[in-house]
Every structure is written in C-alpha cells, then in structure tokens.
Amino acid sequence: MNATNRTVVVTGIGATTPLGGDSASTWEALLAGRSGVSTLEQDWAAELPVRIAGQIAVEPTEILPRPQARKLDRSAQFALVAAQEAWKDAGFTAKAGEDTSINPDRLGAVIASGIGGVTTLLDQYDVLKEKGVRRVSPHTVPMLMPNSPSANVGIEFNARAGVHTPVSACASGAEAIGYAIEMIRSGRADVVVAGGTEAAIHPLPIVAFGNMMAMSKNNDDPQGASRPWDVNRNGFVLGEGAGVIVLESEEHARARGATIYAEAVGQGISSDAHHITQPEPSGNGIAAALQNLLGNTDLDPAEIVHVNAHATSTPTGDVGELKALRKAFGDDLDHMAVTSTKSMTGHLLGGAGGVETVATVLALKNRVAPPTINVETLDPEADADIVRGEARPLPAEGRIAALNDSFGFGGHNVVLAFRTV
Amino acid sequence: MAATQEEIVKGLADIVNEIAGIPVEDVKLDKSFTDDLDVDSLSMVEVVVAAEERFDVKIPDDDVKNLKTVGDATKYILEHQS
Numbered sequence: 438m439n440a441t442n443r444t445v446v447v448t449g450i451g452a453t454t455p456l457g458g459d460s461a462s463t464w465e466a467l468l469a470g471r472s473g474v475s476t477l478e479q480d481w482a483a484e485l486p487v488r489i490a491g492q493i494a495v496e497p498t499e500i501l502p503r504p505q506a507r508k509l510d511r512s513a514q515f516a517l518v519a520a521q522e523a524w525k526d527a528g529f530t531a532k533a534g535e536d537t538s539i540n541p542d543r544l545g546a547v548i549a550s551g552i553g554g555v556t557t558l559l560d561q562y563d564v565l566k567e568k569g570v571r572r573v574s575p576h577t578v579p580m581l582m583p584n585s586p587s588a589n590v591g592i593e594f595n596a597r598a599g600v601h602t603p604v605s606a607c608a609s610g611a612e613a614i615g616y617a618i619e620m621i622r623s624g625r626a627d628v629v630v631a632g633g634t635e636a637a638i639h640p641l642p643i644v645a646f647g648n649m650m651a652m653s654k655n656n657d658d659p660q661g662a663s664r665p666w667d668v669n670r671n672g673f674v675l676g677e678g679a680g681v682i683v684l685e686s687e688e689h690a691r692a693r694g695a696t697i698y699a700e701a702v703g704q705g706i707s708s709d710a711h712h713i714t715q716p717e718p719s720g721n722g723i724a725a726a727l728q729n730l731l732g733n734t735d736l737d738p739a740e741i742v743h744v745n746a747h748a749t750s751t752p753t754g755d756v757g758e759l760k761a762l763r764k765a766f767g768d769d770l771d772h773m774a775v776t777s778t779k780s781m782t783g784h785l786l787g788g789a790g791g792v793e794t795v796a797t798v799l800a801l802k803n804r805v806a807p808p809t810i811n812v813e814t815l816d817p818e819a820d821a822d823i824v825r826g827e828a829r830p831l832p833a834e835g836r837i838a839a840l841n842d843s844f845g846f847g848g849h850n851v852v853l854a855f856r857t858v
Numbered sequence: 859m860a861a862t863q864e865e866i867v868k869g870l871a872d873i874v875n876e877i878a879g880i881p882v883e884d885v886k887l888d889k890s891f892t893d894d895l896d897v898d899s900l901s902m903v904e905v906v907v908a909a910e911e912r913f914d915v916k917i918p919d920d921d922v923k924n925l926k927t928v929g930d931a932t933k934y935i936l937e938h939q940s
Contacts (some may be wrong), residue, residue, distance in 0.1 A: 504879035504896070571910075575903035 445621045446858065447698040448690050449527025449683030451519040451632075452795045455676050455782050458495025459522050463782075463792070464799045467807040468828045472660035472781050474674050481640045487647045489659040490638045491676030491783030508576045509589060510554035511636035515679035515788070516586035517593060520548070520630050524594055527628075527683035528695050533595040538693040545598040545629040546591035547617040548681065549609035551787030551845065554581030556639045586634050587613075590681075598626040606845030607747075609633055610680065610790025611853055615704035617684045618853075622703075627689040632681030632791030643675060649714065653750065663784075664811035665748035665755050665777035666819040673749040676783030680791030682798065699801045702838065702854040705730025709848030716754055716844065720761030723842070726850035727765035736838060736854050738769040742831050743806045743839035744821075745797040748777035749784045756818045758842060763820055773840075774806040774831065776824040781810055790843040794853060797841040801857050804831040860939050861913055866932045873908045874928075877901050887929035895928075905931075915939045 452459060455473025456466035466473065473491045482488045497514035498506045506514055533541040557580040565573050579585060584602040591600035599620065603612040610633015617631035646652050653672040655662035663674040684701055707729060709722035716722065730736060744762065748755045755777075762770050778796050779785075785792055800806050805828050812825045831837055838856040845851075861869065871885035878896040891897040897905055902925075906917050909931065915938045917925075925931045 502879060504877065507877075508901075571907055575900040579900070 443622050443624065444687040445618050445684055445701040446687045446690050447682050447701055447798050447855065448685045448695040449523040450698065450795045450798055451522030451526060452678065452680040452792050453493060453495060453497065453515050453518045454678040454680070454785070454792055455491035455494055460795050460799070462494070464796070467778055467781060467796055468805065470781070470808045470810045470827065472810060473676070474659045474662055474783050476656070476659050485640060485643055487643050487652050487654055488656045489662055489674060491674060491785070492638060493677050508580065510557040510580040510585060512550050512554060512634045513580070513586040513589050515636060515677070516548050516590055516632070516634040516681065519632060519634070519679040519681040519791070520590045520593065523630065523681045523683045527685070528693070532593065539628055541595040541597045543598055543627040544594060544596040545600065545617065545620050545626040546587050546594070546596040547601045547603070547613040547620070547629055547631040548587040548590050549603050549613035549633050549787050550583055550586055550635050551604070551606045551609045552635065552637050552642065553583030554585060555637055555642060557581040559639060559641055590630055594630060596630065605849035605851070606847050607784065607786050607789055608843040608845035608849040608851040609787035611794065611841060611843035611851040612790070612849070614682065614684070614790060614794055614853055615706065615851055618701050618704060621684055621686050628683060628685045630681060631684055632679060632794070633785070633788045634679035634791065635786040635788035636677050637786060638675060638677050646675065651751065661811050663750045663780050665746070665750045665780050665809055666816050666823055667812045668814045668816050670750045670752060670755065672751055673779065674783035676785040677788070678782070678785050678792060679788050680793070680795040682794055697858050698798050699855045700858050702736050702856050703730065703734035704854070705733060705852040707850045709850065711848055714846045716757050717848065718753070718757065720757050720764055722848060723758060723761030723844065723850050724764040726852045727761065730852050730854055734854060736856070738766050740836055740838045740856065741769070741773055741840060742837045743797070743800055744773050744775045745793045745800070745839065745841045746775050746777050747842040747844045749779050756816060759819055759821045770821055773822065774824045774829050775821045776806050777809045778807060790841065790851065793841050793843070797839050797855055800831065801837060801839050801855055804833055804837070805829065806831055861935070863932055863936060866913065866935050867928060869912050870909065870928055870931060873905055873912070877904050885928055887927065887932060889928050890926055891928070909935065913939050
C-alpha cells in the first residue's frame with residue numbers, strides 16, 4: 438500500500454471562521470450551538486436574491502501586518518492566520534530550521550481552496566475598467582492563483598519538502614489533509630501543514646450559486662437558514678474562513694515531545710463519474726469512499742462514534758449522505774453521533790474540510806459531539822442518529838474514532854478518519 | 859509647480875511606508891529599494907505607479923530597472939516632472 442506506512446498524528450490546530458478568530462472560540466460556539474450566519478450589510482448585497490452569509494468573525498487584517506496582508510488574497514490571509522495558530526499550537530517557536538526541531542527539507546504544506554483568489558480577480562477587473570491599465574496591481578497573479586495560500590504558508594514556515602494544492606471544489610480542504618497524510622506516510626515529509634480556506638463572499642459567486650438554485654434564500658432568518666436534515670431546508674448558506682492542522686509522523690512528534698491530539702488514520706476517496714454538480718443518487722459513490730477508507734486502514738466501524746457530516750442543508754445531498762453511511766456501515770451507523778457544523782458556520786466550500794477537521798479532532802479530544810442546530814422537524818428520510826439541539830457526550834473511556842465527510846461539485850468524495858491515541 | 863528634492867524624498871517615503879511598511883524616517887537617498895526597504899520587483903511597480911501619480915511624471919518600464927535607490931528615483935523625478 439505505502440512505502441513506509443508510518444503512523445500520522447495531529448499535533449496542532451488552527452481556525453478562523455464565522456464563529457471565532459481561532460479554534461478555541463470556534464469550538465466554544467460550536468458546542469453552544471451558536472450560528473455565525475448574518476445579514477450582508479454591504480451596499481452591493483442590497484439587490485441580490487441572497488443577502489446572508491457566514492462572515493468571518495475577526496478580520497485577518499487585524500492580525501496580519503499590513504504590508505503582508507495587502508499582497509495576499511483574502512483566502513490566503515485566512516489560511517495564514519489559521520496556519521500560524523496551528524504552527525504555534527504544535528509547539529514550534531519559529532520557522533523550520535530556525536526552530537531546530539523541524540528540518541525545512543522534511544516540512545510540507547498542502548492548503549487548498551475551492552475557487553481560489555476570486556475576489557482579487559474580480560476586484561482587479563473592476564480596477565482595469567474603472568481606473569485603467571496602469572492601476573492593475575502587479576500582485577494580481579500571485580494573489581489570485583489557487584496555490585497562493587499553500588505557497589504563502591510554505592514560505593512562512595520554510596517548507597521545502599513540497600507545497601501542493603489539490604482542487605476538488607468543496608472537498609478541497611479534506612483532500613489537502615488526505616494528501617498531507619500520504620506525504621508523511623510515504624516518507625516524503627515528517628511534518629505537513631494542511632487544510633482548506635475560502636473567501637468567496639462577493640456578489641458574483643453569490644449570484645452564480647444562487648442561480649444554480651443551490652443556496653438558501655431565507656434572508657429574513659439568517660441564523661435559521663442553514664438547517665441540515667430539517668424538512669424545510671432549502672439550500673446552503675455561503676461561509677468564509679480557514680481551518681488548518683499540523684500533521685506529523687508519530688515518531689517525529691514523540692521525539693520532540695509534542696502534544697498529540699489524535700491519530701490521522703487515513704482517507705477514503707472515490708469519484709462519482711455521474712454529473713458535474715448532482716451527487717450520485719443511490720449514494721454508491723460516497724459509500725465507495727467509505728469502503729475504501731475501511732479497506733485502506735485498520736479502522737474498525739465498531740470504534741467510530743462520531744461523523745462530522747458534509748450535510749450542507751440541500752434537499753438531496755443531506756439524505757443521500759446518510760444513505761451512503763448506512764450502506765457502508767449497516768447497523769454500526771446507529772452508534773455514530775452524526776452532526777453538521779455547517780448548520781452554524783455555513784458552507785466554507787474549500788475551507789469546509791479544514792474547519793470541519795479541526796472540529797472533528799476537537800470532538801475526539803474533548804469526547805463530545807457538537808450539535809446540529811435548526812433541526813426543528815427531522816426529515817423522516819434522515820436515517821441516522823443526528824445530534825440535535827445540544828452537544829452530546831461521546832464515550833468517556835476507550836479508543837474512539839470519528840469521520841469527516843467532504844464532497845464537491847465534480848463528484849469528488851473524500852472521507853477522513855481520526856482516532857484517539 | 860514642480861516638487862523639490864525634499865518633497866520628492868518625503869513623497870517616496872510615504873509611498874514606501876504604505877507599500878512595504880518601512881518607517882518614513884528610514885527612507886533616505888542612499889537606500890536601495892530592494893536591499894534596504896523590502897520593496898521587491900512587484901512592489902517596485904506599485905511604487906513607480908504611485909510616484910507617477912503623485913509627481914505627474916511618466917516612468918517607462920525600461921527606465922524602472924535603473925532606479926535602484928531612493929536617490930536614483932528622486933533624481934529621475936526631478937529631471938522628468940512636468
């Protein structure tokens with residue numbers, strides 16, 4: 438299967454989300470069941486069919502030095518804020534090489550985004566039209582390219598083992614983490630900074646998603662708009678932010694005395710080959726990813742107690758995912774507490790897999806599953822144990838595992854598994 | 859009215875401060891944009907565009923490579939401002 442099969446662990450986490458400027462405040466809000474969705478008060482939003490979004494709680498420009506921030510697309514700003522938190526949380530005191538516990542040649546970065554620097558692209562086109570050729574920023578290309586968040590994180594921490602950017606729409610963040618696990622497992626790197634980021638709250642993406650009939654138009658009830666598995670769900674709510682973790686070989690983590698959050702057990706991947714946006718209706722595509730996960734790893738369905746679902750609050754996707762979980766796990770699904778963080782954060786697209794991995798890892802560490810909010814009337818087709826209303830304790834003793842599902846337009850299915858150590 | 863050398867240095871200092879975050883008092887005639895003021899080749903384009911607007915001068919791309927120091931830029935602007 439792999440060259441070395443080394444065990445991979447999570448040693449640092451970071452996030453900046455609609456719920457908080459770091460992973461601790463985000464986690465606190467998730468446990469409390471607070472929504473981060475609000476009304477878009479910007480002038481450009483006034484005439485849009487969708488006027489709600491999960492907007493970032495703490496502006497990255499309040500944290501990053503201005504000369505650095507002005508050369509970064511908002512998506513890269515989010516990534517850098519989350520990565521800095523994760524790096525510090527992992528116990529590193531400076532960039533690789535200066536902190537001698539990490540060799541730059543053994544450090545990688547894999548940060549993904551679904552859309553890339555879309556606000557930079559559109560803003561600079563406005564500059565071109567309104568102010569002319571000379572005023573278009575020379576930083577436009579390095580800001581808008583989708584590998585920019587990953588490359589900037591790599592530069593920040595001196596990562597020379599490879600910087601990568603898997604792009605798979607809303608599965609991008611999860612695919613990045615899966616790629617990072619393989620980099621370590623195969624021996625290419627000892628430590629990888631990995632996650633997802635997205636900054637697409639701009640009229641064009643909002644209108645475009647809206648015209649696909651994919652978004653909730655519950656403008657009068659922002660906090661109730663994202664309602665996975667509720668009978669009255671009517672589409673996703675766009676969110677923005679980033680989630681980043683530090684992955685490390687267990688051997689490397691133990692040698693430097695790092696605190697270990699969880700084992701990153703592995704990933705299961707499949708592709709639907711069905712339709713560019715519609716999920717494969719039987720759930721076979723997602724089930725195949727789950728079965729690949731079980732086939733690729735020593736994960737035992739009996740130890741899985743929690744699923745951080747993809748569940749974006751769309752009519753077909755939410756129940757299709759549960760059908761796939763049932764198909765893959767059978768009766769074992771009954772002991773898995775299933776939740777959707779998107780009910781509170783909205784859908785962070787390529788950032789979702791990163792933020793939801795942070796939530797999954799914290800659920801294992803704290804042995805508690807955050808709730809899904811806004812499930813007033815559970816869809817009768819939702820055949821799983823949905824954590825509704827309040828957080829739920831997970832088993833206090835013994836080894837437990839949790840999954841993070843992420844799926845993307847294009848038919849990408851990525852499932853990540855984590856486990857207590 | 860054409861800007862004086864002193865006004866040009868002060869203007870460049872404001873621009874470099876805005877773009878690279880360097881304190882205005884550190885922007886002096888003998889300073890190299892790249893080596894001393896954290897202005898890379900991309901940011902130099904921003905400095906040039908901002909200077910063109912501020913001092914009503916055209917600085918063609920071919921001339922930008924000759925502007926290594928604040929003194930080079932100041933002299934160029936003094937000689938070319940309209």
